[in-house]
Amino acid sequence: MNPKVKQWLSMSREELDDVYKACTESGTIPQGEMRGTAILAGSPLSKLVAAFARLFAWQGKVFDIFAVDSSAGILVNKVTFLSLSFIIAKVYREKSWMDDHETIVIDYSKTSFLFAKVRDEIREIEPGIYLGKVWWGKKRILDFALTTKQ
Secondary structure (H helix, E strand, O other): OOHHHHHHOOOOHHHHHHHHHHOOOOOOOOOEEEEEEEEOOOOOOHHHHHHHHHHHOEEEEEEEEOOOOOOEEEEEEEEOOOOEEEEEEEEEEEEOOOOOOEEEEEEOOOOOOOOOOEEEEEEEEEOOEEEEEEEEOOEEEEEEEEEEOO
């Protein structure tokens, strides 16, 4: 596991929000396969939840940027212990619901019946390392990390 992500697993939600807000630009939209880590911020079980989620629920995202200027695209999530690729989302830049600065939005509203209320926002904190926020409607429900697959 990436050392930065390991550090995030022991942070509170407020500390993770501060990391996210300190990065006022979205960074580059990822391309290709990214390893995902679910973060249950502020919980003593965060590392256990992250390991369980990776094994049985969510392994990451695969981005396919198709715009000429690399500003929009689609992605699929890799889920289950078989790493099946499904749950499609649109990817684009927009202002964050958290702080009104630019973010990379992962929008399921027009691509998934089950996840239509979900919106992810990510920012590149360091090259190849993204911190994400998951929204259900306008309610924040979870944090996550994406790292370049090595």
